[in-house]
Each structure stands twice: as C-alpha cells, then as structure tokens.
Amino acid sequence: MAKKIVIAGGGVLGTQIGLICAYHGFDTTFWLRSEASIGRTQPKIERYSNLMLEDLAKAKSLVGNPMGAFLYPRGLVTDWQSASPESIDALIAQAKDRFANLIHLETDMAKAVKDADLVIESMSEDPEAKIGVYEAMKDLLDEKTILCTNSSTLLPSTFAEHTGRPGKYCALHFANTIWKNNTAEVMGHPGTDPEVYQAVVTFAGEIGMVPLQLHKEQPGYILNSMLVPFLSAAQALWATGVADPKTIDLTWELATSAPAGPFKILDIVGLETAYNINQMKPQAQVEGSIENQIGKLLKEKIEKGETGVNAGKGFYDYN
Numbered sequence: 001m002a003k004k005i006v007i008a009g010g011g012v013l014g015t016q017i018g019l020i021c022a023y024h025g026f027d028t029t030f031w032l033r034s035e036a037s038i039g040r041t042q043p044k045i046e047r048y049s050n051l052m053l054e055d056l057a058k059a060k061s062l063v064g065n066p067m068g069a070f071l072y073p074r075g076l077v078t079d080w081q082s083a084s085p086e087s088i089d090a091l092i093a094q095a096k097d098r099f100a101n102l103i104h105l106e107t108d109m110a111k112a113v114k115d116a117d118l119v120i121e122s123m124s125e126d127p128e129a130k131i132g133v134y135e136a137m138k139d140l141l142d143e144k145t146i147l148c149t150n151s152s153t154l155l156p157s158t159f160a161e162h163t164g165r166p167g168k169y170c171a172l173h174f175a176n177t178i179w180k181n182n183t184a185e186v187m188g189h190p191g192t193d194p195e196v197y198q199a200v201v202t203f204a205g206e207i208g209m210v211p212l213q214l215h216k217e218q219p220g221y222i223l224n225s226m227l228v229p230f231l232s233a234a235q236a237l238w239a240t241g242v243a244d245p246k247t248i249d250l251t252w253e254l255a256t257s258a259p260a261g262p263f264k265i266l267d268i269v270g271l272e273t274a275y276n277i278n279q280m281k282p283q284a285q286v287e288g289s290i291e292n293q294i295g296k297l298l299k300e301k302i303e304k305g306e307t308g309v310n311a312g313k314g315f316y317d318y319n
C-alpha cells in the first residue's frame with residue numbers, strides 16, 4: 001500500500017521508525033522543525049543505522065545455532081528459517097544502499113508531507129506540541145494520507161479532531177530497539193475507519209513488525225498495561241525493604257524462567273522514565289506513602305548518575 005512515509009520527529013523512536021521503513025524499501029522523509037533539529041537527528045540516524053548493521057553482522061554467527069531463533073534481529077530478518085551468512089550479507093548491502101538513498105530530511109512541512117501515504121508522528125510526549133503540529137499539518141496533507149501517532153501514554157481520541165481527518169487517524173506504537181523488539185501495537189479511537197486500521201496493520205507487517213491489534217482504546221496499550229503494574233510491584237518490594245533488587249530479580253527469573261527480572265528491565269527502560277511514571281501517581285506526593293518512598297530512592301540513584309544501561313550503571317553495573 002504505502003509508498004511514501006513521513007516521520008514527524010527525529011528523536012530516539014522517530015529515528016528508529018524512519019530507519020526501519022527505509023530498510024524495508026519505503027521512501028522515507030523526516031520532517032524536522034529546524035536546521036538545529038537536523039543537526040541533532042543526523043547523528044542519531046548514523047548511530048541507529050550502525051547498530052542495525054552491527055546486529056545483522058552478528059546474526060551471521062547465529063545461523064545454525066539453536067539459540068539463534070531467540071536472538072536474531074527480528075525486525076531485520078523476516079525469514080530466519082532460510083537465512084544464511086550469504087543472505088544476511090545481501091541484506092547488509094541492501095540496507096546500506098537503502099539508508100543512503102531512501103532517507104530524506106526536510107524542514108519545510110508542506111514539501112515533507114506532499115504525496116505522503118502515511119505520516120507517523122513521533123514527537124515528544126507533549127500534548128500541546130502534538131496538537132500544534134497536527135493543526136499546522138492538516139491542510140497540507142493529501143486526501144489519501146493516513147496519520148498515526150507513536151505516543152506511549154496519550155490516547156488517539158484526545159487528538160482525533162485536531163488532525164482534520166479523524167477517520168484516517170490511529171495509534172501505531174513501537175518499542176525501543178525496534179529492529180529487535182518488533183512489536184507494533186495498533187490502536188484506533190472510536191472514529192477510526194476500520195479499513196484505515198487494517199491498512200495500518202498491513203503496513204506494520206510490511207516493515208518487519210508483528211502487528212498487535214487492540215480492539216479498543218487502552219492507556220498504556222497491551223504491553224504497558226501489564227509492565228507498569230509489574231514494575232511498580234517490584235519497586236514497592238524494594239522501597240518497603242522486603243527484599244533487595246537482585247533478590248527480587250532472581251526470584252522472578254528462577255520461578256518463571258524469564259531472562260530478566262524487573263530491575264534489569266528498569267535498567268533498560270531508564271530510571272528517569274521510571275521516576276517520571278512514578279511521580280505521575282497522586283500518592284507520590286504524599287509523604288510516607290510507598291510511591292513517595294519509591295520516588296526518593298529512584299531520585300537518589302538518578303542524582304548519582306545511575307540511570308540504567310545507557311549510563312553504564314543502574315541497579316546493575318554494565319561497565
């Protein structure tokens with residue numbers, strides 16, 4: 001279906017989404033608000049494209065290894081069963097070619113969205129900023145253009161009327177490290193046209209994602225509706241002094257055969273994000289509450305620079 005994809009926002013996720021679209025052969029334009037944004041996005045494109053190419057190169061040594069089926073970059077190799085070192089080399093060559101030729105950066109919104117089949121908004125989680133861009137974009141979009149948001153916490157019904165095309169608007173939510181964790185949660189609002197919804201589901205499959213269909217709006221989608229309470233329960237055990245993070249992780253890993261317990265997951269998510277989620281709870285402001293204690297403990301670690309895997313240290317040491 002879609003031929004031209006536009007990504008609004010060149011941050012952590014926007015960059016990854018644009019790269020995965022180009023990797024799978026779609027002409028991809030990043031709309032960025034200024035030359036300064038281009039300056040910030042270009043190094044991210046460089047960084048994430050290199051990570052994707054490195055993971056493809058590593059996947060060659062996984063061919064024939066029984067663990068390979070669990071470890072290969074699922075968003076990049078669509079048919080692992082028939083993959084060979086030679087076929088992966090061909091994917092690497094094709095990716096380099098596509099990254100060089102299919103990605104465009106544009107600050108002029110009208111030029112960026114002209115003829116777009118699909119626009120994926122992946123801007124900061126700031127409702128006013130998102131509304132401002134939807135309002136600016138709505139008269140520039142072609143009749144055919146479908147608009148999606150990658151918002152993690154905001155519902156599409158909040159924005160539908162601001163897009164000027166509620167029927168052609170829904171959420172398409174990706175996970176960080178999209179080329180390995182290839183989930184695409186597709187969530188409409190009550191006014192989303194079912195045909196548009198299905199077109200988005202099809203597109204998600206075309207870019208190497210596994211489309212996960214939600215039948216109604218749900219804050220946190222499927223994943224975070226489970227993950228956030230799970231991580232909160234683990235943090236409460238820590239904050240109330242029941243057990244230390246390593247023991248809590250070990251319990252979960254041994255008892256369920258899961259590869260990572262909640263504190264390893266928190267290190268991957270990043271402690272700033274965990275702190276922000278905790279502080280949104282009204283109880284976090286109540287002195288003496290468990291949430292208040294969780295906030296204090298997370299803040300102590302953040303102030304020491306122990307914010308997780310990206311910082312080299314969180315609940316675990318990665319150096």
Ligand SMILES: NC(=O)c1ccc[n+]([C@@H]2O[C@H](COP(=O)([O-])OP(=O)(O)OC[C@H]3O[C@@H](n4cnc5c(N)ncnc54)[C@H](O)[C@@H]3O)[C@@H](O)[C@H]2O)c1
Binds near residue numbers: 014032152
């Ligand atoms: N980081 C994650 O793990 C993750 C995972 C899934 C979904 N998301 C969602 O993706 C979206 C982007 O998150 P991110 O982590 O990439 O954020 P980020 O902070 O890395 O990037 C945000 C981008 O939005 C741009 N932006 C902000 N205000 C703008 C404006 N007024 N006009 C134009 N551009 C503007 C910034 O320049 C930047 O390029 C959010 O809605 C978030 O909820 C994030």
